[in-house]
Amino acid sequence: xxxxxxxxxxxxxxxxxxxxxxxxxxxxxxxxxxxxxxxxxxxxxxxxxxxxxxxxxxxxxxxxxxxxxxxx
Amino acid sequence: xxxxxxxxxxxxxxxxxxxxxxxxxxxxxxxxxxxxxxxxxxxxxxxxxxxxxxxxxxxxxxxxxxxxxxxxxxxxxxxxxxxxxxxxxxxxxxxxxxxxxxxxxxxxxxxxxxxxxxxxxxxxxxxxxxxxxxxxxxxxxxxxxxxxxxxxxxxxxxxxxxxxxxxxxxxxxxxxxxxxxxxxxxxxxxxxxxxxxxxxxxxxxxxxxxxxxxxxxxxxxxxxxxxxxxxxxxxxxxxxxxxxxxxxxxxxxxxxxxxxxxxxxxxxxxxxxxxxxxxxxxxxxxxxxxxxxxxxxxxxxxxxxxxxxxxxxxxxxxxxxxxxxxxxxxxxxxxxxxxxxxxxxxxxxxxxxxxxxxxxxxxxxxxxxxxxxxxxxxxxxxxxxxxxxxxxxxxxxxxxxxxxxxxxxxxxxxxxxxxxxxxxxxxxxxxxxxxxxxxxxxxxxxxxxxxxxxxxxxxxxxxxxxxxxxxxxxxxxxxxxxxxxxxxxxxxxxxxxxxxxxxxxxxxxxxxxxxxxxxxxxxxxxxxxxxxxxxxxxxxxxxxxxxxxxxxxxxxxxxxxxxxxxxxxxxxxxxxxxxxxxxxxxxxxxxxxxxxxxxxxxxxxxxxxx
Numbered sequence: 148x149x150x151x152x153x154x155x156x157x158x159x160x161x162x163x164x165x166x167x168x169x170x171x172x173x174x175x176x177x178x179x180x181x182x183x184x185x186x187x188x189x190x191x192x193x194x195x196x197x198x199x200x201x202x203x204x205x206x207x208x209x210x211x212x213x214x215x216x217x218x219x
Numbered sequence: 220x221x222x223x224x225x226x227x228x229x230x231x232x233x234x235x236x237x238x239x240x241x242x243x244x245x246x247x248x249x250x251x252x253x254x255x256x257x258x259x260x261x262x263x264x265x266x267x268x269x270x271x272x273x274x275x276x277x278x279x280x281x282x283x284x285x286x287x288x289x290x291x292x293x294x295x296x297x298x299x300x301x302x303x304x305x306x307x308x309x310x311x312x313x314x315x316x317x318x319x320x321x322x323x324x325x326x327x328x329x330x331x332x333x334x335x336x337x338x339x340x341x342x343x344x345x346x347x348x349x350x351x352x353x354x355x356x357x358x359x360x361x362x363x364x365x366x367x368x369x370x371x372x373x374x375x376x377x378x379x380x381x382x383x384x385x386x387x388x389x390x391x392x393x394x395x396x397x398x399x400x401x402x403x404x405x406x407x408x409x410x411x412x413x414x415x416x417x418x419x420x421x422x423x424x425x426x427x428x429x430x431x432x433x434x435x436x437x438x439x440x441x442x443x444x445x446x447x448x449x450x451x452x453x454x455x456x457x458x459x460x461x462x463x464x465x466x467x468x469x470x471x472x473x474x475x476x477x478x479x480x481x482x483x484x485x486x487x488x489x490x491x492x493x494x495x496x497x498x499x500x501x502x503x504x505x506x507x508x509x510x511x512x513x514x515x516x517x518x519x520x521x522x523x524x525x526x527x528x529x530x531x532x533x534x535x536x537x538x539x540x541x542x543x544x545x546x547x548x549x550x551x552x553x554x555x556x557x558x559x560x561x562x563x564x565x566x567x568x569x570x571x572x573x574x575x576x577x578x579x580x581x582x583x584x585x586x587x588x589x590x591x592x593x594x595x596x597x598x599x600x601x602x603x604x605x606x607x608x609x610x611x612x613x614x615x616x617x618x619x620x621x622x623x624x625x626x627x628x629x630x631x632x633x634x635x636x637x638x639x640x641x642x643x644x645x646x647x648x649x650x651x652x653x654x655x656x657x658x659x660x661x662x663x664x665x666x667x668x669x670x671x672x673x674x675x676x677x678x679x680x681x682x683x684x685x686x687x688x689x690x691x692x693x694x695x696x697x698x699x700x701x702x703x704x705x706x707x708x709x710x711x712x713x714x715x716x717x718x719x720x721x722x723x724x725x726x727x728x729x730x731x732x733x734x735x736x737x738x739x740x741x742x743x744x745x746x747x748x749x750x751x752x753x754x755x756x757x758x759x760x761x762x763x764x765x766x767x768x769x770x771x772x773x774x775x776x777x778x779x780x781x782x783x784x785x786x787x788x789x790x791x792x793x794x795x796x797x798x799x800x801x802x803x804x805x806x807x808x809x810x811x812x813x814x815x816x817x818x819x820x821x822x823x824x825x826x827x828x829x
Contacts, residue, residue: 158316159496160282163447181436182496183324183503188437209276212269 148194154180154187154207155215165207165214172206174199187216220318227314231307234262238303255299263290263306280454282490289486293804296476305487305808312812316496319819323500326826327432327507333385333404334425338369341413351420360414362407370416371403371423377412381405386428387513387759404428427750428758431515435506436499438518442779446498450491457794461485464798477800484797487807488790497782497818504825505775514768515756523779524737525755525772528668529717530709531765534702534731535674535681537724538741539688539762540650544573546581550629551644559644563636565591566604566613574634574648575602581646601634612637632680649683656688659762664691666769671709673702673731702731710736722765739765775825782818789814 156162162182169178169189176190191199204216220228237258244254260267263286270283278284286309293302338351341359351369354360359375362368368381380392386404395401401414404425420426465482469475502519509516516522536542551559564582567575568591579586593605600621601614612619612635616626619635624642626635633645660670672693674681681695694705710719714736721728721735729752732738740753741760750756757764793810796802802810 158282158492159499160447160450160492163450163495167447179437179439181499183320183499184433184436185324186433186436188434210273210278212272212276 148192148196149188149190150196151219152187152189152200153215153217153219154185155217156180156182156185156207156211157213158182161211161214164210168206168210169203172199172202175203178203186219221321224314224317224321227310227317230262231310231314234258234303235307237261238300238307242300252294252299255294255303259290259294259299259303259306262303262310263287266306266309280458282492285454285458285486285489289483289804292479292483292486296480298480298804301804305804308808308812309487312492312815315812315816316492316819319823320496320500323504323507323823323826327503333367334429335367335369338420339363339366351423354416354420356416356419358416360416361411362401362414363411364407364409366407368401368403368405368407368414369423369425370414370420371418372401372414372416374399374401374412375415377410379410379412380408382408383759386424387761388511388764389513389759389761428510428515431517431750431756432506432510435516435518436503438520440498440502440519440523440779442523442776442783443498443502443519446491446494446783450495453491454489457485457489460794461489480803481797481800484802484804484807485794487804488793488797488811490811493811493815493818494783494786496815497786497822498779500819501775501779501782501822501825504823505771505778508826509768509771512764512767512771513758513761514764514771515750515758516768517754517756521737521754522772522775524718525720525769526776527717528663528666528720528737528769530669530671530713530719531663532671532673532706532709532719532721532735533690534721534723534728535672535676535684536650538722539653539656539672539690540684541653542650542724544577544632544648544650546577546646547649548647549581549644550627550647552627552642554643559636560646562606562611562638562643563613563634563646565606566594566602566611566636568604569594570596570602574632577648578634578646609639629679632677649680652684652687653760653762655761655763659766660689662763662766663769664689666766666773668769669713673697673705675699675702699728699730702728703734706731706734710734722762739768778821778825782821785821786814786818 156165159182162180166178166180169175174191174193176192179188189196189203193199207214207216241254241258266283267287270287273281273283286306290302290306293305335351337348338354339361340347340349340354341361346361354370360370374395374397376397378396380394382392383405384390392408403423461482464485465479469478502522505522506516533539549556549560560582563578565586567578568586590607591604595603597603597614597618600618604611612622614634616635619626619637624637624640626642627645629645629647632648634648635645636643663670670690672685672690674695675697676695678695681693685693697705706721713719718736720737720739721731722739722741723732724741732740732752737755738753739755739757741757755768789810793802793807797807
């Protein structure tokens, strides 16, 4: 399952750090964060991403407390 | 500027003004320290707060932390002005970054603002304004002059001209009348038309295009990955360097203040932001600039790869040629050209083959059905008919040879005609070249790209087109599966030098499009198969756009390289100067923010492709 979320993040370097960290999470197949389009794309094995999104948001907040991730 | 940016700007100005004011007050000691703290905190409080939070989260090497340490360090050694100035300048850089990114996002968004929010649906004689998503396939919608077409369809009433500039970059309006396909995203210019929809809104061209451009940022280029990985090592290495610079020499000469001061210079330029931002910003701009020209690129990786094209492989029919057949020459034997053409047109009167159509078009006269008494289609060979009581054969060499009739060789695709066993001559049919095809191939050749044509057509027809279009190499009589093995062969030959690009119409060459390093589909107006299968989509049929795409790719790559080299060089120079005490924090922050601003300005040039 592949889904796109909106991510409000401040700098390009932070975006790539979030991307790297989320990719290390269990259950994440592939994650891309585009600073330019303000978009986080998450591909997971599971069809329901509600649970894993909580983990993704927690990880992202750890790296960049200011960032906001919302459903598109 | 957004509200937040305005606030940031206000803080920067306030802090700068206060800093000047504080400098004018002649005081010393703790009061001085406290006074300088005011402008420092006004501009730097956010940075300090963020770095504290991030340390709590175990994120040490981020730019907030570096700026915090550098400026607190400067305060500690009594360089109050320096500390404030560095913080102010750092914030100026950040603000500039935000404004620039916002700008380029906005210009891309404007570019992509081609999906109308409503459709005028005809329902029971009334016209109703509805959400395009609610319109079912086969419904009738009305598009008035000045409106954008919301859904793909076919005109059933009215005649107008369409502005396709948002889709193709082509400024000349296209005329369309009843029976013609109409593509969503075009602007209706002159008259109201009624359209029967052929697709749902979500499946229409405009939706597909938007989806494609939006997703393109997910496919990152190699240089983007490189710079991200680089940033990961760069910052810690510079910070360690700074620590060493502060401690090691001091142990020998005891001049702690001097060496710490120099080490702080390192911290100021250890932030990799300019680099990390400027690369994706350039690609983003390049993709945006390309879409303005009707070239859709599915990712930064393809935009990067296009510039490295070593061989461009083309399908013949529909790509290099128009895919429309026309009579090229008539070679009668013993009768007049007109008589031969007439005979052929009569023989082909009921055939739907494009070749038959081209013969009827060339004849142009009225066909009297009464004269044809018998008619039979000989699959793959031609037709036989009885015209005015005489038996006429009209078809390829094989058809005539089977009846024991000798034929003369022709170039291209030949249709031979015989009447009552007597050979009357041939008509040569050929596909005409697309206008601009020759120029486009020439432009590719100038860029050092080898051009190759693949076709299922006869060798003679292929040879003729190859000569006309000026292609370097061609392979004829290929079955669809042969094309895949041919492209593999070509990749084997040219793949070591660069990328192999395949350009086709996307309808029956999907496997080849997929196999090539870069698959380019042409004339995607209305064909989603092409959009799916390819990496680059040329929305209209023009081959010039391929040359343009390569040009945009080269320019974008050049800008990316410029940015990387420039930023790294400046940082290296400042690091070296800092090591010998020749550069202070003032110069360092100037260099750092200066690099950021210049790289961003340079990257934004990518947006401006004409």
